[in-house]
Amino acid sequence: MGSGHAHSFFVHAHSPLHRLPPECKLLASLLFVLAVVFTPREAFWAFGLYALAILALTRVARVPVGFLLKRLVIEVPFLAFAVMMPFLGQGERVAVLGLSLSTEGLWAAWNIVAKGTLGLGASIVLGATTQIPEILVGMEKLRAPKAFTSIAGFMIRYLEVIVSDMQRMKVARESRCYNPRWFWQARAVATSAGALFIRSYERGERVYLAMISRGYDGIMPTLGTRAASRSEWVACLALPAGAALVAAFAWARPL
DSSP states (O other): OOOOOOOTTOOOOOOHHHHSOHHHHHHHHHHHHHHHHTSOTTOHHHHHHHHHHHHHHHHHTTOOHHHHHHHHGGGTGGGHHHHHHHHHOOSOEEEETTEEEEHHHHHHHHHHHHHHHHHHHHHHHHHHHSOHHHHHHHHHHTTOOHHHHHHHHHHHHHHHHHHHHHHHHHHHHHHTTOOOOSGGGHHHHHHHHHHHHHHHHHHHHHHHHHHHHTTOOSOOOOOSOOOOOHHHHHHHHHHHHHHHHHHHHHHHSOO
16 A cells, blocks of 8 residues: 555554454454444443453553553543533433433443443554555455555645645735634635635546556555464454453343
């Protein structure tokens, strides 16, 4: 997929998780999240084991716990709905700190918060140990559509270019003593967005024509990749296999 810039979620380290093939880590993360999703919400002990597993992975990957916690803040806006569910839920109610809360709403809020946090934690560990070009290569090896991975690769590669264009346009407006901040000044922002779209579209056309002239046939070449060994697959799938066993046991004995 070519080279790319390291994203903000990646942690430069030399750990066993960093050295594992990306397709193994992708499949293991997906299966782990599915095991978490299918775990009954009443099995508190199961979610505790999942959290300990994620913390153990951060330790093996040499990812600071503070790094993980800072990235988990991204889910706070999405949890606002979960916080309101105990107040808006129907059915039996219970008094908590003087507030009348719905029992079913409390269970639903816990279910969303626990599973969402664990799923995001697994994704953060994946991103901290795998760079974006490697993730795209791993998706291709897992038989993801070529068109999807190619478009995603170009989008990520040129995102910084588009952001730089936006910054330059902002500086140009401010250098001319015009910094729109109010609703009635939205015309300037809309004009800048339209100009940025046209500029990006024209750049895309030029890049595509340049690639066609160099023999591009719709598939980006992958360099320096290797097939995952059996031991690497076993090492990666051990975590989701254990999570699946925990989920199965939780259904048998949820409490």
